[in-house]
Every structure is written in structure tokens, then in C-alpha cells.
Amino acid sequence: MREIILITINSIKNNLKSKALTIGFLCVTVMIAVGLNLFFCILLINPAMKTSTPDRTQLEIYLNLIMYTTCLICLGINLNVFAFQSMTREKTRGNIESLMATPLSVKNIWIAKSLAVFIPGMVLGEVLTFAALLAVNYIYFVPRIGFVYTYWMGLSSFLAAPIIYLCLSFLVHLIGLTGKTANGNIIVQIFLPIILTLMINLIIRNILNAASWPLTLANFGIAFVIIIIVIFLQLRITREKIVLSR
Amino acid sequence: MSLAISIRNIKKTLGNQEILKGISFNVELGDIFGYLGPNGAGKTTTIRILLGLFQADSGKLEILGQDIKLSETRRKIGFVLDADGLYDNMTAEENMEYYARIYGLFKASKRISQLLDMVELGNRAKDRVNTYSKGMRQRLALARAMVHDPEILVLDEPTSGVDPSGQIEIRQIMINMAHKKNKTIFLSSHNLDEVQRICNRIALIDRGEIKLYGELESLRQGMSKRTVIIETAQIIPESLLTELKELSHLGLQEIRNNSIVLSPQQGTEISDIISILTGRGVKIEEASKKEASLEEMYSAILKETESS
Numbered sequence: 001m002r003e004i005i006l007i008t009i010n011s012i013k014n015n016l017k018s019k020a021l022t023i024g025f026l027c028v029t030v031m032i033a034v035g036l037n038l039f040f041c042i043l044l045i046n047p048a049m050k051t052s053t054p055d056r057t058q059l060e061i062y063l064n065l066i067m068y069t070t071c072l073i074c075l076g077i078n079l080n081v082f083a084f085q086s087m088t089r090e091k092t093r094g095n096i097e098s099l100m101a102t103p104l105s106v107k108n109i110w111i112a113k114s115l116a117v118f119i120p121g122m123v124l125g126e127v128l129t130f131a132a133l134l135a136v137n138y139i140y141f142v143p144r145i146g147f148v149y150t151y152w153m154g155l156s157s158f159l160a161a162p163i164i165y166l167c168l169s170f171l172v173h174l175i176g177l178t179g180k181t182a183n184g185n186i187i188v189q190i191f192l193p194i195i196l197t198l199m200i201n202l203i204i205r206n207i208l209n210a211a212s213w214p215l216t217l218a219n220f221g222i223a224f225v226i227i228i229i230v231i232f233l234q235l236r237i238t239r240e241k242i243v244l245s246r
Numbered sequence: 247m248s249l250a251i252s253i254r255n256i257k258k259t260l261g262n263q264e265i266l267k268g269i270s271f272n273v274e275l276g277d278i279f280g281y282l283g284p285n286g287a288g289k290t291t292t293i294r295i296l297l298g299l300f301q302a303d304s305g306k307l308e309i310l311g312q313d314i315k316l317s318e319t320r321r322k323i324g325f326v327l328d329a330d331g332l333y334d335n336m337t338a339e340e341n342m343e344y345y346a347r348i349y350g351l352f353k354a355s356k357r358i359s360q361l362l363d364m365v366e367l368g369n370r371a372k373d374r375v376n377t378y379s380k381g382m383r384q385r386l387a388l389a390r391a392m393v394h395d396p397e398i399l400v401l402d403e404p405t406s407g408v409d410p411s412g413q414i415e416i417r418q419i420m421i422n423m424a425h426k427k428n429k430t431i432f433l434s435s436h437n438l439d440e441v442q443r444i445c446n447r448i449a450l451i452d453r454g455e456i457k458l459y460g461e462l463e464s465l466r467q468g469m470s471k472r473t474v475i476i477e478t479a480q481i482i483p484e485s486l487l488t489e490l491k492e493l494s495h496l497g498l499q500e501i502r503n504n505s506i507v508l509s510p511q512q513g514t515e516i517s518d519i520i521s522i523l524t525g526r527g528v529k530i531e532e533a534s535k536k537e538a539s540l541e542e543m544y545s546a547i548l549k550e551t552e553s554s
Contacts, residue, residue, distance in 0.1 A: 003348075006347055010344050013332050014335050017335035020542075042439065092328075093329055093331065093332075093334070094328070094329025095331045095332075096261060097323070097327055097329065097331060097437050098327060098329075098331025099348075101298065101320070102320060102349065103318075103320040103321055103329070103348070103349070238301075239299045240296065240300050240301060243299050244260070
């Protein structure tokens with residue numbers, strides 16, 4: 001555990017010290033998240049609030065849609081930017097090879113590198129999601145119907161969505177470390193639009209109830225599938241494979 | 247002498263290519279061991295096996311009598327790989343601290359500053375590594391390799407790409423580490439001059455096989471015995487040269503104006519040659535055994551391999 005914490009903290013510091021990249025990531029992510037929030041507010045919340053008696057259940061669904069997509073987008077962009085960048089850089093510069101020649105376990109290196117990319121994205125995602133929750137509530141709901149929030153919303157946005165990306169970070173780093181880094185990146189690039197489109201469609205069409213357990217369960221299901229793949233693939237991780245993939 | 251590294255019949259195949267074909271050698275404690283070979287000979291693969299990055303297909307490797315797979319054994323080795331593995335966005339001090347912590351040293355600031363002073367980077371300790379020259383990076387990598395006070399240092403071409411003055415500095419650091427800090431150094435290098443200057447024992451690998459191995463001085467002496475140069479005061483007369491050619495045990499190789507080069511057979515000493523020549527009225531100004539340079543040894547061995 002000590003090893004994982006040590007490498008994770010060091011890798012986070014190192015990743016965030018690329019100022020241009022970090023600032024660029026922050027700006028792009030915040031802009032997209034704010035844009036998406038505005039889009040959903042104008043398209044969904046505004047019309048729903050114009051009725052004389054707004055449907056609270058429907059508003060819960062819309063609010064969770066906003067929160068969930070905000071969190072997913074932050075996590076997705078973060079993984080997209082930092083996983084590829086840090087893996088490519090560390091593999092070509094011999095950082096990974098040097099770490100593997102120390103007493104550190106190769107699995108701990110992999111886990112720590114995955115966490116180092118995931119954690120800053122998760123923090124930003126949670127902060128922006130919380131900001132979206134407060135903003136939508138205080139702008140639209142509190143003056144008329146009071147604070148809108150359910151535990152399922154919290155679970156799906158603050159827990160389930162990050163867990164999907166945590167599992168995905170493990171998978172991407174596993175593939176990137178033992179094979180070509182670009183292969184891992186392709187998965188991230190494909191995953192974000194697919195999961196977003198799928199979830200938005202399922203929620204909007206009322207197939208998945210975003211304000212209750214179905215969305216949370218669906219997310220845990222996706223995370224479970226990814227983690228099964230990770231458990232299977234992690235058997236292949238060796239120092240030799242990582243060195244040869246450079 | 248106890249062994250720092252013992253390699254016995256190590257074989258390694260990568261893909262379809264047999265990279266190491268059963269190599270064996272020992273590195274004794276206190277050695278500065280030069281590991282030479284052309285590109286693709288198997289040097290880096292050997293180093294990766296030494297550091298536990300690759301697993302040998304067969305054979306036995308022992309580091310200070312222990313298996314390299316053990317975490318305890320890895321703690322006894324410091325290393326500089328071909329890619330230095332330094333974090334560009336971090337300062338020299340941060341890079342050192344990180345590795346100190348990896349090796350379980352949490353209060354190492356004094357040791358870190360001593361090591362940075364040793365490699366003459368004390369005044370740049372707080373600068374980011376991406377502002378360093380190649381030579382400075384290599385010096386920092388050497389200091390980092392020493393942070394946990396290992397008994398063995400494995401260095402993969404530490405002077406590669408470094409300018410001549412940087413090479414001298416790095417060489418001096420390696421000598422200091424070996425002599426003042428009693429470290430065993432395993433040095434893989436293309437730089438024959440460097441190996442000749444600092445190593446006491448060498449191994450030459452080519453196409454996955456060890457072609458030459460032993461103490462550098464005895465290897466050089468062994469090769470030097472074959473060539474003797476005699477400088478004379480006057481030009482040697484043709485008749486005497488014909489006579490010398492007939493004395494096959496002298497092995498006359500080359501005739502220049504005032505000198506002859508001989509490759510005498512075993513048992514024929516320089517004194518024998520001198521008495522033959524002086525007995526025939528030749529005034530000798532100088533007689534010397536030609537010192538085989540490492541470069542000559544290296545070329546000769548590689549040529550032999552190519553022709554076979």
C-alpha cells in the first residue's frame with residue numbers, strides 16, 4: 001500500500017507539473033461541462049419549470065442527467081489527456097523501466113499509475129458535478145419547489161460514474177503498459193462518446209430511471225464487466241512485457 | 247574473492263531470435279567490470295536480466311549469492327539505464343527524494359545533498375531536470391543510483407552522448423565510487439578508451455556469446471607477447487633479413503627502414519632475439535613488446551568471429 005501511495009502522489013505531481021497541459025485540460029473540461037449544463041437547462045429544465053406544477057420526479061431525472069454527464073465528461077477528458085500523455089512520456093524516457101528495476105512490484109506500479117491519472121479527474125469531476133447540483137437547484141428549483149436531490153442521484157453521479165472510469169483507467173494502463181500506448185488510448189477515445197450517447201438516450205427515453213436505482217445499477221454493471229476484463233488481462237503483466245513494449 | 251555477480255550459462259530468446267547463447271562470467275566484489283560488444287550483441291539484454299527486468303530462459307544468475315527476484319537483492323543494486331528515467335518536470339532534489347523513498351529512506355536529505363555535491367550538482371539541486379545538459383543528467387542519474395547506498399552499480403553506457411569534458415567528469419565519479427565508496431561497478435560501454443582506463447576486468451560479448459573474458463591487464467599481456475618491435479641504429483642488410491626470414495621461430499612480420507616487427511613463437515624471448523641480432527653485428531637502439539590496445543583486441547576478436 002505504501003508503494004502505491006508513494007508512486008501515485010509522485011505521478012500526480014509530475015503529471016500536473018506540465019502546466020500547459022493542465023491548464024488546457026482545465027479550461028477545455030470546464031468549458032464543455034458548463035456548455036453541456038446550459039444545453040440541458042435550456043432544453044429540458046426550462047420547459048419543465050414553465051408548467052404550473054413542475055413534475056418533481058421528472059426534474060430529478062433531468063438533474064441527474066446533468067450531474068451524471070458532467071462527471072463522465074470530466075473523467076473522460078481527463079483519462080483521454082493524461083493517460084496517453086503520461087504513459088507515452090514515461091515509457092519513452094525510461095521512467096517506467098527504471099521504476100521496475102527497483103524493489104517495487106510491477107502490479108503496484110500499474111495500479112499507482114492508473115490511480116495517478118484517475119484521481120485528479122475524479123476530484124475535478126466531483127467538484128463540477130457538485131457545482132452543477134447547487135447551481136441548477138438554486139437557479140431553478142429552490143425558489144419554487146425546494147432542493148431536489150435523491151440518494152440514487154448521488155450514488156450514480158458521485159460514485160458509479162467514477163468507478164466506471166477507475167476500472168477503465170486500470171484497463172487502459174494495463175493495455176498501454178504491456179502493449180502499444182495508443183491501443184489503450186483508442187479505448188478511452190471510443191468509450192466516452194459511446195457511454196455518453198448510450199446513457200443520455202436511455203435516460204431521455206425513460207428506459208433507465210436516472211433518479212432511481214436502474215442508472216446506478218447499469219453503471220455498476222459496466223464497471224463490473226470492465227473489471228472482469230482487467231482481472232483476466234492483469235495475469236499477463238510482467239516486467240519483460242512492459243520493457244519490450246517500449 | 248567473493249562474487250558480486252555470477253552468471254552461469256544464461257540463455258535468452260526474444261521472439262525467434264536467440265539473444266544470449268549461454269553466457270557465463272563472474273564479477274568480483276570491488277571490480278570495475280567492463281562489458282563490451284557491438285550493437286545488438288546482447289549487452290542490454292544481459293543488463294535487463296541482471297536487474298530482473300527480463301527472466302532468463304535457462305541458466306543461473308546470482309547477485310551477492312542471492313536471486314535477483316528477491317526484493318532484498320534489488321535493494322543492493324543501483325543502476326543507470328540507457329534512458330536515464332529522470333522526471334523532467336521535477337528538480338534534481340525531488341528526483342533523488344523519490345528514489346530514496348522507494349528504497350524506504352524517508353529522511354535522506356543530508357545524503358541527497360552529499361551525493362549531489364559529489365556529482366557537482368549541489369548548486370543546481372533546486373532546478374528542474376529539463377534545464378540540464380546531457381552530461382548533468384547522467385551525473386544526476388549516477389547520484390540517484392547511489393541514493394540507497396547499493397553494493398553494486400549497473401551502468402548502461404553512462405557516457406553515451408556526453409561531450410568529452412562531461413565524459414571525464416563521469417569517469418572520475420565512477421572511479422571515486424569504486425575506490426572511495428568500495429562499490430562494484432558493472433559498466434556496459436561502447437567507449438573502449440573509457441573501459442581501458444577504468445576497468446580491471448572485462449567481458450566481450452558478440453552475437454550472444456562471450457568472446458573474451460578476464461582481467462584486462464592479463465588479457466593485454468597475453469596479446470602483447472605476440473608482437474616485438476626492434477629498432478636498429480642502421481638499415482638491416484638484405485642478407486640478414488633473408489637469414490631472419492628463415493628463422494621461423496622469430497616470426498618476422500614486417501620490415502621498415504630501421505625497424506623490424508616480429509611475432510616470436512612461444513618460448514622465444516626478446517633477449518633471444520636481441521642476442522641473434524647483436525651476434526650478427528646489428529646495433530639495437532630499442533626493443534619493445536607492442537602493447538595490445540583494447541581496441542586492437544576488440545577488432546581482432548570481432549574479425550575472428552566474422553571470419554568463422
